[in-house]
Amino acid sequence: MNHDNSFPSNTSQSSKSTGQQSARQVAIKVITNILLQQGSLSTQLARHQLDVASEHAPMLKELCFGVCRQYPRLNSIALHLLAHPFEEKDTDLYAVLLLGLYQLTYMNTPDHAAVNETVEACRILNKDWATKLMNAVLRRYxxxxxxxxxxxxxxPSVEFNMPKWLVKRFNKHWPEHLEEIIEASNTHPPMCIRVNESLVSRETYKEQLLDLGINTEKGEFSDSALYLKNAVRVGELPGFDDGYVSVQDEAAQLSAHILSPKAGEKVLDACAAPGGKTGHLLEKANSAGLSSMELTAVELESWRMEKIESNLERLGYSAQLICADASDLDAWWDGEHFDKILLDVPCTATGVIRRNPDIKINRKPADIDDLVIIQREILNKVWTTLKSGGFMLYATCSLMPEENEQQIQHFLANQEDAKEVALNSLAADLAVEWGIPVSHGRQLFPQANGHDGFYYCLLQKA
Ligand SMILES: C[S@@+](CC[C@H](N)C(=O)[O-])C[C@H]1O[C@@H](n2cnc3c(N)ncnc32)[C@H](O)[C@@H]1O
Structure with a gap:
């Protein structure tokens, strides 16, 4: 199937929020659009979640995340069962088939119901001609x-439930960690929260949760992290609406601990949305009894910018928010240098496949080269906004050395005023025992019951 730009007439890009459609109907739209590369799973779900009644939202999520998570296997099975792949104009039927196979293989739906619903879905799409085919294919399965x-x-794509090219890359770069990476990337991530230490200690909050019957375990690496034994809705977390706690992976929490903002500092969060780390930087400054940290957050996408706004509003903090391309300094920089910069660049997100399983469908090897160029541009430009003696933390949620240690190697070779410093240079009490040291910085691999895959390198300007 050739996934290019054309948009099928039956999958309108901006859908009305009728709340009238079934979870399956909306899931067909979401999966079709992902297969046609019309946006990520998270953007598609955000766009279509109001198309279903709220009680069906969990089912919609389960179907969409499930199909993406199991895509390499389901895709191989589907192609094996079909005499001819569907044409691109019938990508919606392919989505119907994947959903049917997902239900038959991974859900408790009775088989006859899964088959009937799949066949009925062809009729709803006005493609009655496909009902017999769909029925025959699923019955054979x-x-x-x-x-x-x-x-x-x-x-390999079936054995590892991962695209073949990704298995090859992981194996090439991290043969000793292949199993760990694959296992963690294929399991549901645990729910990890960040306690706002400026309002409550982790210990006290842990006890408050226990009183409510919510069992947690302390994160090993981030002082603010608690892992929930069983995930709960955020509304069940005491003080969530008042900013006592946020949902954030433990590895992501390390950013603010490493940068450790201090009184009077001017800090830049250069690729900021949805603002998880922005909020943590502000919390860190407050928990040190400081209020004078000045934070600027730059983000390219305006719709993602809104997420930073609502995040900060909940936490009760403010920052200078600028919607701009961080590498276009004329568009956003006033010439005042920063003391510290967090550069959490856009990346392949290969360390967080379990959170963005559509990566299994849409990520391509060429994306690595494209992203390396974008990262390089942002890194070089934003570096000029750092003051002499200042620190920049370069971060990605990627497992690709090209985006991580090799990117930094190239940067250091070309930037005479840059040097790498230890990741605990700004926080002497930070035990740097996570992940593994690489030629520059540290690489963290996703852990089945722990943190996401991440990369960190701390740089200082001469
Ligand atoms: C890895 S995410 C950042 C996550 C964020 N730091 C957090 O913890 O919530 C990268 C972000 O960079 C944004 N981005 C991509 N290119 C950019 C650019 N040229 N300038 C500024 N932001 C950019 C993306 O829209 C995305 O929101």
Whole structure:
């Protein structure tokens, strides 16, 4: 199937929020658009979540996340079952088939219901001609599932439930960590929260949760992290609306601990949305009894900018928010240098596949080269806004050395006034025991019951 730009007429890009459609109907739209590269899973879900009644929202999420998570396997099974792949104009039917296979393989839906719903979905799409085909394909899968899976199991994409090219890359760069990466990337991430230490200690908050029957474990690496044994809705977390706590992965929490903002400092968060780290930087400054840290947050996407605003509003902090391309200094920089900069650049997100499983569908090897160029441009330009003696923390949620240690290697080779410093240079009490040291910085791998995959390198300007 050639996933280019054309948009099928039956999947309108801006849909009305009727609240009238079934979770399956909306899931077909979301999956179709992802297959056609019309946006990420998170943007598609945000755009379409109001198309279903609120009680069906969890089912919509389960179907969409589930199909993306299992895509390499489901795709191989579907292609094995079909005599001819669907044409691009029938990508919606392919989405219907993937959803049917997902229900049959991974959900408790009775088989006959899954088959009937799949066939009915063809009619709703006004593609009655496909009902017989869909029925035959799913019935065959019901009969031969074990044999088919056995035949396909030798394919790396099926064995690892990951695109073949990604398995190859992981194996090339991290052969000793391959199993760990694959396992963690294929499991649901644990729910990790960040306690706002300017308002309550982690210990006290942990006890408050226990009183409510919510069991937690302290994060090993971030002093503010608590892992919930069982995920809960954020509304059940005491003080959530008043900023006592935020949902944030433990590895992501390390950014603010490493940069450790101090009184009177001028800090830049250069690629800021949705603002998880922006909020943490402000919390850190407050927990040191400071209020005079001046924070500027720059973000390219205006719709993502709104997320920073609502995040900060909940936490009760303010910052200078600028919607701009961080590498276009004329557009946003007033010439005042920063003491510290967090540069959490756009990346392949290969360390957080479990949170963005649509990466399994849409990420391509060429994205790495494209992103390396964008990162390089942002890094070089933003570096000029750092004052002499100032610190920049370069971060990605990628596992690709090209975006991480090699990017920094290239930067240091070309930037005479830059040097790498230890990750605990600004926080002597920070035990840097996470991930592994690499030629520059540290690489963290996703952990099945722990933190996400991340990369950090701290730089100082001469
Ligand atoms: C990895 S995310 C940042 C996550 C964020 N630091 C947090 O913790 O919530 C990268 C962000 O950079 C933004 N971005 C991409 N290119 C950019 C650019 N040229 N200038 C500024 N922001 C950019 C993306 O829209 C995205 O929101």
């Amino acid at each position: 019901q009969r031969e599932a074990d044999d088919i899976v056995e035949i396909l199991e030798t394919q």
